[in-house]
Amino acid sequence: MRRVDTPELQDYLVAENDWTAQRTAHLADLRQTIFDELAGVLPEDDVSAPWRDGAFDYRVRRRAGEQYRVHVRTAVGAPDAAEEVLLDENELAKGSDYLDLGVCQVSPNGRLLAYSVDHHGKEIFTLRVRDLTTGEDLPDELLGTMYGLAWAADSNSFFYTTVDESWRPDQVHRHVIGTTQHGDEVVWHELDRHFELEIGTTRSRDFVVLGAFSRDTSEIRLVPAADPGRAPVVVQPRERGREYHLDHQRGPDGGRLLLVVDDAGPEFRLVELPVALVDGGDQRAHWREILPHRHDVRVVDVDAFADHVVVTERANGQHQLRVLDASGQALRVVRRDGPGEDVSLGRNEEYDVAAVRLVREGWVRPTTDIDHTFADGEESVVHAQQVLHGLDDYACGEVEVAAADGALIPLSLITRRASPSSTMPAGSFGLAGTGPRPVLLYGYGSYESCLDPEFWYQMRPLLDRGFVLAIAHIRGGGERGRTWWEQGRLLTKRNTFTDFIACARHLIGSGVTSPDLLVARGISAGGLLMGAASFLGPELFRAVVAEVPFVDVINSMLDDTLPLTVAEWDEWGDPRDPDHYAYMSSYSPYENLPGPRRPAMLVTGSRHDPRVSVHEPAKWVAKIRADGDQGDAELLLQTALGGAAHSGPAGRYDAWRHEALLHAFAIDAVTPH
Numbered sequence: 001m002r003r004v005d006t007p008e009l010q011d012y013l014v015a016e017n018d019w020t021a022q023r024t025a026h027l028a029d030l031r032q033t034i035f036d037e038l039a040g041v042l043p044e045d046d047v048s049a050p051w052r053d054g055a056f057d058y059r060v061r062r063r064a065g066e067q068y069r070v071h072v073r074t075a076v077g078a079p080d081a082a083e084e085v086l087l088d089e090n091e092l093a094k095g096s097d098y099l100d101l102g103v104c105q106v107s108p109n110g111r112l113l114a115y116s117v118d119h120h121g122k123e124i125f126t127l128r129v130r131d132l133t134t135g136e137d138l139p140d141e142l143l144g145t146m147y148g149l150a151w152a153a154d155s156n157s158f159f160y161t162t163v164d165e166s167w168r169p170d171q172v173h174r175h176v177i178g179t180t181q182h183g184d185e186v187v188w189h190e191l192d193r194h195f196e197l198e199i200g201t202t203r204s205r206d207f208v209v210l211g212a213f214s215r216d217t218s219e220i221r222l223v224p225a226a227d228p229g230r231a232p233v234v235v236q237p238r239e240r241g242r243e244y245h246l247d248h249q250r251g252p253d254g255g256r257l258l259l260v261v262d263d264a265g266p267e268f269r270l271v272e273l274p275v276a277l278v279d280g281g282d283q284r285a286h287w288r289e290i291l292p293h294r295h296d297v298r299v300v301d302v303d304a305f306a307d308h309v310v311v312t313e314r315a316n317g318q319h320q321l322r323v324l325d326a327s328g329q330a331l332r333v334v335r336r337d338g339p340g341e342d343v344s345l346g347r348n349e350e351y352d353v354a355a356v357r358l359v360r361e362g363w364v365r366p367t368t369d370i371d372h373t374f375a376d377g378e379e380s381v382v383h384a385q386q387v388l389h390g391l392d393d394y395a396c397g398e399v400e401v402a403a404a405d406g407a408l409i410p411l412s413l414i415t416r417r418a419s420p421s422s423t424m425p426a427g428s429f430g431l432a433g434t435g436p437r438p439v440l441l442y443g444y445g446s447y448e449s450c451l452d453p454e455f456w457y458q459m460r461p462l463l464d465r466g467f468v469l470a471i472a473h474i475r476g477g478g479e480r481g482r483t484w485w486e487q488g489r490l491l492t493k494r495n496t497f498t499d500f501i502a503c504a505r506h507l508i509g510s511g512v513t514s515p516d517l518l519v520a521r522g523i524s525a526g527g528l529l530m531g532a533a534s535f536l537g538p539e540l541f542r543a544v545v546a547e548v549p550f551v552d553v554i555n556s557m558l559d560d561t562l563p564l565t566v567a568e569w570d571e572w573g574d575p576r577d578p579d580h581y582a583y584m585s586s587y588s589p590y591e592n593l594p595g596p597r598r599p600a601m602l603v604t605g606s607r608h609d610p611r612v613s614v615h616e617p618a619k620w621v622a623k624i625r626a627d628g629d630q631g632d633a634e635l636l637l638q639t640a641l642g643g644a645a646h647s648g649p650a651g652r653y654d655a656w657r658h659e660a661l662l663h664a665f666a667i668d669a670v671t672p673h
Helices: 007-023 025-039 457-463 482-486 494-509 525-536 553-558 565-572 578-585 615-626 652-669
Strands: 051-053 056-062 069-075 084-088 100-106 112-118 125-131 136-151 157-163 169-176 185-189 196-201 207-213 218-224 244-249 256-261 269-274 288-291 297-304 308-315 318-325 330-335 341-345 355-362 365-373 379-384 394-402 408-416 439-443 468-472 518-523 543-547 600-606 635-640
Touching: 007 025, 007 615, 007 635, 025 457, 025 652, 084 112, 100 125, 100 136, 112 136, 136 169, 157 196, 185 207, 207 244, 218 244, 244 297, 256 297, 269 297, 308 341, 318 341, 394 494, 408 457, 408 494, 439 494, 439 525, 457 468, 457 652, 468 494, 494 518, 494 525, 518 525, 518 652, 525 543, 543 652, 553 565, 553 578, 600 615, 600 652, 615 635
Parallel strands: 136 196, 169 196, 439 468, 439 518, 518 543, 543 600, 600 635
Antiparallel strands: 051 056, 056 069, 069 084, 100 112, 112 125, 125 136, 136 157, 157 169, 169 185, 196 207, 207 218, 244 256, 256 269, 269 288, 297 308, 308 318, 318 330, 341 355, 355 365, 365 379, 394 408, 408 468
16 A cells, blocks of 8 residues: 555545445435535635735635635725735646645835746745736746745845655755746755745845754755845754754844844743844854743743844743834743733734734634734734624633543644533633533644644534534644643653543543543544554544544554655654664554454545645554454545645635534434434
8 A cells, every 4th residue: 555656546445435425325315415505604705804915905715606715905094095916826836636725925126926836745846936917927947946035136036945755855046037947046955854944024124034843853044035046044953853943133234133043042042133244153152031931821922023123932832923123121921811822923024113913813703814013012903804693602711631640631622612601610611510512532742733723614613513622732743732632742742642542531421521421532643543542542532533644653654755754753752773663663553452342433545645645544544454354334435636735725615515424423413313
């Protein structure tokens, strides 16, 4: 099955899809009903919040009946002017069953648009340049590109990345408009396979930022945007286990760099460095501390504006934004409005502004873009996501669950209330005494990635049928800082799985649900979590939905020709090390099958997935079957054979159909027959 291009594997996947279609045929009406419900949550004609960039206000539109987005803009100060269409993804998608944009970035002078397209889901893009005056594409066509692009200040050239044979962004190139890709200068070729290259710009637009990142180490180089031919200069040479990222604030002698660094502790601190001192050498002696390392506050990011700095932090598992003046004095800390909600920076393209764009949203709160005034902290709503049906009947709460080693694991709970006026006490979330309810327990727990509150409207069909949505913020994620990740990777990875099991036991033990009503779901590394949960606690779950699961951990980590493997050694371990091999063997789902008590299982895959090769879910399902799988519990494999991303279909209607299958499977699993 590793030979993913063979006709034999194609035939196998088709046969599995046929079996899944046969076994789920009775769900056709339910799937159509759920699709209709998803289509009825948001307006089919919809528009994003505007964001200003130079002389234009930009938006993204969705039009009824169309799968993809339309990118538009209007001139600032011309309220009656017609919208200018920059890019219609629906036009780009014609003749293809899939479309994804890698970059979509207007040049500094507003006249050109660099955009890149993938028609398969492989995340390898063809990059083109559009003349926004004529609406026509220029002859420039760049093949094999990856995410990320940065324009030079004169709009005559830009930087982009390409990948090596193992799908690692290993080169940064500079392209001059009107020339061929063959002649593009290689600005950086990263030979260390632990590192991937990324591109960006400072908000000041003064510097192009080129970065090499592994799981816990980084190195950043700067190129003046006004002098794009100059060789990149290292800000701070890489040091194993040390990470930093930055922004730039203008000032005398080139201004200063603001660096988020972990040299003083795992939760990072904020320091400044004069740009004039950046010479490629070790400049730590010249760092001046602005915010110290704090064990209970994770410094996540820094964003510089003309007269202010916004620092994104995590405290008590939640985002908060610390607003500083130009001298580094704290003006205020902006926090979420309540449980189950989040606050984060929105899209801020402008540097010299009086207000910063924030986004407030929650599990049952539609995304709201807000302008937060620097001077006094006043907030005004710019745009709120329209919802066609009210949300007063829905509520969310938060509890903590004791893990096997005593750590307290946050668990978010979302439900539809019996009536809008009913209360939801924080401790029991208002569910105690109501009798067991169907529950979807969702988890991820890897890469320091956080499951922060978002308006997850796709879950409404479950909530409307009495489900409780439970989201486990387990270790391996980053909800409670860098140490939360450290406690769930490498030789502590099993904490991720036992934390999830503890959350399941809590939901059952507190009477919220019962094993015959509990469904687990996760994607990618969360699919690995599903595999581990299926053998560590098969008696706890009625069903498991494992989306594109990373389940063949040891074999994949032994093959450094696969995409991601070398970089992933810092997350999972290197099985060439006997200690790592033994530890990974203790949890890898391919080596630890769920056994005869397993829950019903729906496993998904994607034929062109570059992140989790389709052979992983396919061979896992095949091995479960070959292991003498018995009983009535379903075992289904559904593979997207055409264009599809790692996370599923790209078009919104296709995505709703996919979601309808997953929901219908979960609903059917907990419905008595």
